[in-house]
Amino acid sequence: MNIHEYIENYRYGKDVNYEWPHRFKYYDFEIDFINHIHENRFSIIKKSRQMHATTLLANYVAWQLLHNKNSITIMYMSNMLHMSQRFIELVDKSIKYFTNEIGMPVDEYNSMFRINSRKEINMANGNRVKGLATSKEALRGFTSDLIIFDEAAFINEIDILISSLLPTLSTGGKMIMVSTPNGLDEGFYETWKQSLNEKNTFKRMEIDWTDNPRYDKEWFDKKCRSMNMDERMIEQELWGQFIKPFPKNLRIGLVEPKFSPDAYAIPRKPYIPIDYIKPKLKKVLDNSFKGRLLRIFSFLRRG
Numbered sequence: 001m002n003i004h005e006y007i008e009n010y011r012y013g014k015d016v017n018y019e020w021p022h023r024f025k026y027y028d029f030e031i032d033f034i035n036h037i038h039e040n041r042f043s044i045i046k047k048s049r050q051m052h053a054t055t056l057l058a059n060y061v062a063w064q065l066l067h068n069k070n071s072i073t074i075m076y077m078s079n080m081l082h083m084s085q086r087f088i089e090l091v092d093k094s095i096k097y098f099t100n101e102i103g104m105p106v107d108e109y110n111s112m113f114r115i116n117s118r119k120e121i122n123m124a125n126g127n128r129v130k131g132l133a134t135s136k137e138a139l140r141g142f143t144s145d146l147i148i149f150d151e152a153a154f155i156n157e158i159d160i161l162i163s164s165l166l167p168t169l170s171t172g173g174k175m176i177m178v179s180t181p182n183g184l185d186e187g188f189y190e191t192w193k194q195s196l197n198e199k200n201t202f203k204r205m206e207i208d209w210t211d212n213p214r215y216d217k218e219w220f221d222k223k224c225r226s227m228n229m230d231e232r233m234i235e236q237e238l239w240g241q242f243i244k245p246f247p248k249n250l251r252i253g254l255v256e257p258k259f260s261p262d263a264y265a266i267p268r269k270p271y272i273p274i275d276y277i278k279p280k281l282k283k284v285l286d287n288s289f290k291g292r293l294l295r296i297f298s299f300l301r302r303g
Helices: 003-010 028-039 053-067 081-101 106-110 158-168 188-196 217-226 231-237 279-286 289-302
Strands: 042-047 073-078 113-116 120-123 128-133 144-150 169-179 203-207
Touching (some): 003 028, 003 053, 003 081, 028 053, 028 203, 042 188, 053 073, 053 081, 053 120, 053 169, 073 081, 081 120, 081 128, 144 158, 158 169, 169 188, 188 203, 217 231
Parallel strands (some): 042 169, 042 203, 073 128, 073 144, 144 169
Antiparallel strands (some): 113 120, 120 128
């Protein structure tokens, strides 16, 4: 069974548009996501919030554990232990969901595992996944075939971790970095920037909420309001943009500077659909340099 058949027919997770439980619809951006991490040795994905990336990764790992015949070792890393444990739980539930759907007897299911805990799943076929909080000490003695950094921009000293982990990858081993941006961190942002400048071998992919058919204008408007119409936060969290921090010389109590195109660490294409922006935010944009660019772009696109 190939990875796409597995995810389309046996994917485990919660779809925000349906009552639990519900089998996910497998959308094009998710197919592209799986193809990207499966086909590239080093992949980096920049995303907006709530794109179900962790669920996709968990089901991808579950498929690897069930169907890979090469006795692989997978390391999943996040900035907090409970997140890594939650990921292992998702992988376990994906395997359980699959075996239930195909009618596997309980005894046969139980015989699949050597270890099945909150920190590790070790299969009788030799495949294993381990969830770790990020630390060099936790990785001692491990040689990995696949290393996954989830929410990589929030992992402290990830640049040092990557340097120390690359030698532990087996021949042909893979590394995946997935995250919403978090300012200009020294790991995720720097890796993305170096990839743009062709200074590393990471292959880039970016996805935002408009790629996800589960979300619409109403969802976007609610998210903007929940962020108090904070443009910097909207750009980072919903559009997945790298935003520069405020100047260090700003004193507490001063009014924050207005958002401007200079806030982008990496220039972005002006693709925000004007119709998606609530009137309050639209008014701010209309009076800004970016707003003028957007109107020009929208006019040219209509023409």
